[in-house]
Amino acid sequence: MRAAVLTEFGAPLTVRELPDPEAGGGEVLVEVLATCVLPYAAEVFSGERHYPLVPPVVPGLGGVGRVVHVGPDATRLRGGDLVWCDATVRSRDDALTPDITLQGWSSRGDGGARLAQHLHDGSFSELMRVPTENVFRLPAAAEDDPARWAALGLHGVPYGGLLAGELEAGETLLVSGATGNLGSSAVAGRARVGGGTGGRTGAEPRRARSPRCPVRPRACARSGLTGDEAADRASMAEAADGPVDMVLDLLPPSAPSSATRAAAMTVREYGRVVLMGGVGMLGGDDLALPYPWIMRNSITVRGQWLYPRRANVGMVRLLASGALDLAPERVRSFPLDAVNDAVAYAAAHGGPFDRTVLIPTVG
Numbered sequence: 001m002r003a004a005v006l007t008e009f010g011a012p013l014t015v016r017e018l019p020d021p022e023a024g025g026g027e028v029l030v031e032v033l034a035t036c037v038l039p040y041a042a043e044v045f046s047g048e049r050h051y052p053l054v055p056p057v058v059p060g061l062g063g064v065g066r067v068v069h070v071g072p073d074a075t076r077l078r079g080g081d082l083v084w085c086d087a088t089v090r091s092r093d094d095a096l097t098p099d100i101t102l103q104g105w106s107s108r109g110d111g112g113a114r115l116a117q118h119l120h121d122g123s124f125s126e127l128m129r130v131p132t133e134n135v136f137r138l139p140a141a142a143e144d145d146p147a148r149w150a151a152l153g154l155h156g157v158p159y160g161g162l163l164a165g166e167l168e169a170g171e172t173l174l175v176s177g178a179t180g181n182l183g184s185s186a187v188a189g190r191a192r193v194g195g196g197t198g199g200r201t202g203a204e205p206r207r208a209r210s211p212r213c214p215v216r217p218r219a220c221a222r223s224g225l226t227g228d229e230a231a232d233r234a235s236m237a238e239a240a241d242g243p244v245d246m247v248l249d250l251l252p253p254s255a256p257s258s259a260t261r262a263a264a265m266t267v268r269e270y271g272r273v274v275l276m277g278g279v280g281m282l283g284g285d286d287l288a289l290p291y292p293w294i295m296r297n298s299i300t301v302r303g304q305w306l307y308p309r310r311a312n313v314g315m316v317r318l319l320a321s322g323a324l325d326l327a328p329e330r331v332r333s334f335p336l337d338a339v340n341d342a343v344a345y346a347a348a349h350g351g352p353f354d355r356t357v358l359i360p361t362v363g
Helices: 041-046 109-118 140-144 152-165 181-192 229-240 257-264 291-296 310-321 336-348
Strands: 002-005 014-017 027-036 063-070 082-085 088-090 100-102 127-131 135-137 173-176 244-249 267-275 300-303 330-335 354-359
Touching: 002 336, 014 336, 027 082, 041 336, 063 127, 082 140, 100 109, 135 310, 140 310, 152 173, 152 181, 152 244, 152 267, 152 310, 173 181, 173 257, 229 244, 229 257, 244 257, 257 267, 330 336, 336 354
Parallel strands: 173 244, 244 267, 267 300, 330 354
Antiparallel strands: 002 014, 027 063, 027 127, 027 354, 063 082, 082 135, 088 100
């Protein structure tokens, strides 16, 4: 098979021939049709983000593919099935606190690193070996445009945040980082529950009227954050036009902790704050939410890395039903030989609903 290989941090990806992977028990071999290239991929490959990848490695975070071979434990998957491959791999020997690796991308702790040794390579290749439980059949509609459906993984992250925060219909959600690539997916994800959504690093709270109605702006602080934490918090609260039930933070590592704190402290008594971004990962001040504020207002603060397995099923249902429409998204596709062009393009086009997709298999 042909694959794009990261030979060392700071070097361009190299497209080369590699041996075809062999799927064993509990695994599926998939032909990769389309996989998203994240806007910050260049920062990962340069080493700037200090991800625990071990070169040489085939990177890539899941994607849309076609089943080539299934292991003996697969009872419903068949060769030729069009599927979504989730990159979030969990260890099978601890149901309470499983180790996690993002296949071809990152991992958590020593256990995650051991998983990454076994499932080392990701989706920037013609073929990929995937755990059986990470493969989900897609509806026939995905056949027409696999590149567009490759955004399923991007939408899955904020969807996991909505699940973690238990957002309900009619509630107001403030998204901290909503004008970014993941944040815009959180805005679109309001289709699940019909709650309000917010934007511009928490400065554009909006409210939706029903589970399928368009997001309707209530107010917008167009100038964004000022750096004055108290003033920014007041601006967000005023724009919400009512109590903020939940804050979902998706800010990148470059954002200051004060921006996350300003958004978090807009929630009402008994409100929820879900942290999914990268604030502090490259250094900087800690979040430092006030203990008395959390305790006296009965605030729930929860960290959520990625999304549970059931979120894949939920996202596929949303897309299949039309509750979440991918048609308006701006998708730019690149062949495998142009993988470095794809990485550069993604870095320059990381705005809301911009999607960069690699097409490893031709024909």
